[in-house]
Amino acid sequence: MTTNSLPPDPNNLWQPSRGLNKWVERAVIWLFGLFAIISVATTVGIVLSLLFETIEFFQVVSLWNFLTDRQWTPLFSNPQYGILVLLSATFLTSLIALLVAVPLGLLSAIYLSEYASPKLRKWLKPALEILAGVPTVVYGYFALLLVTPFLQLFIPQLGGFNALSAGIVMGIAITPLIASLSEDAIYAVPSALRDGSYALGLTKRETIFGVVLPAALSGIVASIILAVSRAVGETMIVALAAGLNPRLGLNPFVPVMTMTAYIVQVSLGDTPAGSIAFQSIFAVGMTLFLLTLIFNIISFWFVRKFRETYE
Amino acid sequence: MTPLSSQATPLDTGWDIEQKEVLNALGRRQGIDRWFSWLALLAVVFSLFVLVVLLVDVLIDGVPVLNWNFFTSFPSRRPAEAGIISALVGTIWVMVLVALFTFPIGVGAGIFLEEFVPDSWLARAIEINISNLAGVPSIIYGLLGLQVFVRILFPITQGRSVLSGALTLALLVLPIVIIATRESLRSIPSSLRQAGFALGATRWQVVRSHVFPLALPGILTGVILALSRAIGETAPLITIGALTYIPFLPDLSLRGLQSPFTVLPIQIYNWVSRPQADFHALAAGAIIVLMVILLLMNATAIYLRNRFQK
Known part of the structure; x- marks a missing residue:
């Protein structure tokens, strides 16, 4: 064994190809970095593609008229583009949706996190996820062909297309969103807070309203704002069930036209690029984008500002 | 110590009345609690009921055309x-x-x-x-x-x-x-x-x-x-x-x-x-x-x- 005591000649040993590895490493970083940039490019692309056509649109229609006109008649010989008309319909359907989704979603979240046994919870959560995974066009079918005829039994003056059934079904569609996000927020409230409340003699419901919900408030409000943003951008339910009649007002029984429904209507027609009708869908899209952006920023800000942290 | 014991009698009666009120209130509070837990359950059941109605409606209407x-x-x-x-x-x-x-x-x-x-x-x-x-x-x-x-x-x-x-x-x-x-x-x-x-x-x-x-x-x-x-x-x-x-x-x-x-x-x-x-x-x-x-x-x-x- 004495002959082996000499250190081996380094040149005869196997060496990893460090040069190649370094090259591959760099190539992977660049390629994957480029992939990561695509998500930023998407945002930039959305803003730019909306912006260019919107600028073109406002060279024909003044911003003042866009914001103050009380008619939406792009196909008339004397077209008027009063966004208030579409905004009122979007507001109406979203409001109805929230009146359905906030109580349903919040109560479901409370039940899942505070009352349901772990075993039941394991079954109920995926079931609600199925509700969230139903394509919106299916909800549109449901609103138009089942909910509207059903509501007409009680409200004879209800039109075949109306904001009411579109709003109610949209509320069902966004209930899982509120339920799931609020449940996360409620579940995250430490149980020591509940125990402290019980020790003071409060009942379960009093604990939920007096202690748990206030502690989870930032998450709950954020989930509701996100639901608003979803309702405002929701397309297929309103395009199918709410109608295509631009009308200013808040009557839930008549056909109305939301911003998203207008974009669908123009897209289905054969509108040539460069025409004012083509540009108008981008102006409406820009309004929609800004509106949802504001809601998302408020939601983000609200969580940051009012989040209760527990060590 | 006599002032304290003399005050003890009205305090005791007061305590009795309050205890009754507390017990009554507790019954009411627990009643509301029960209602609320049923209401919360109802919300979940309603959402799932809508899902079932949706699926059944689609199945009834759609199955005959599936060939x-x-x-x-x-x-x-x-x-x-x-x-x-x-x-x-x-x-x-x-x-x-x-x-x-x-x-x-x-x-x-x-x-x-x-x-x-x-x-x-x-x-x-x-x-x-x-x-x-x-x-x-x-x-x-x-x-x-x-x-x-x-x-x-x-x-x-x-x-x-x-x-x-x-x-x-x-x-x-x-x-x-x-x-x-x-x-x-x-x-x-x-x-x-x-x-x-x-x-x-x-x-x-x-x-x-x-x-x-x-x-x-x-x-x-x-x-x-x-x-x-x-x-x-x-x-x-x-x-x-x-x-x-x-x-x-x-x-x-x-x-x-x-x-x-x-x-x-x-x-x-x-x-x-x-x-x-x-x-x-x-x-x-x-x-x-x-x-x-x-x-x-x-x-x-x-x-x-x-x-x-x-």
């Missing part, structure tokens, strides 16, 4: 002859293409953000950007696709083609894949990476041979969920101008990528928006097919998650 002709016929003006073959094939095309685009790009971006540049300003900026993108309505992606894929990239996509549609939907679901990849990678213990580095492996070698295979089930779950979102989307495809009447199938070639297309949700929308009840039944039939595809995909995702969760 061999329905699967092998092109859309038609006559309800009795209409079928979903072009929509079904279009949906499969779109699903495969979206998977081909989003898997490498989403997983690559996720690996980059989680393994190569964690805790950097770039990762944070992209994270904020992604959470913003998730809040953008899908119809806005349609407007993006209309401008970028249909008009600017016309020489490549030939306008309102299956390629344009798939690219638009790929951008829409990319954030889902990136987030799923990051979360899956984050759950792999760092000791595994340390062991690899200690043996002299580069970061990419560690990721490729050890971290990525372990994270793959979680990543695949995210990809499947993203795909099931993509094939249910209607609005962006209407916006980029997918047609509703397609009496042919795209070629299985690169040229096929540039052909016009339709998908199941658009076919459903078209049939629902017609006044005749016969078309509504066809829509219900197509909804059944779409929901079965979605259920199969979700079942696969759940299976993967349970099978490999350790």
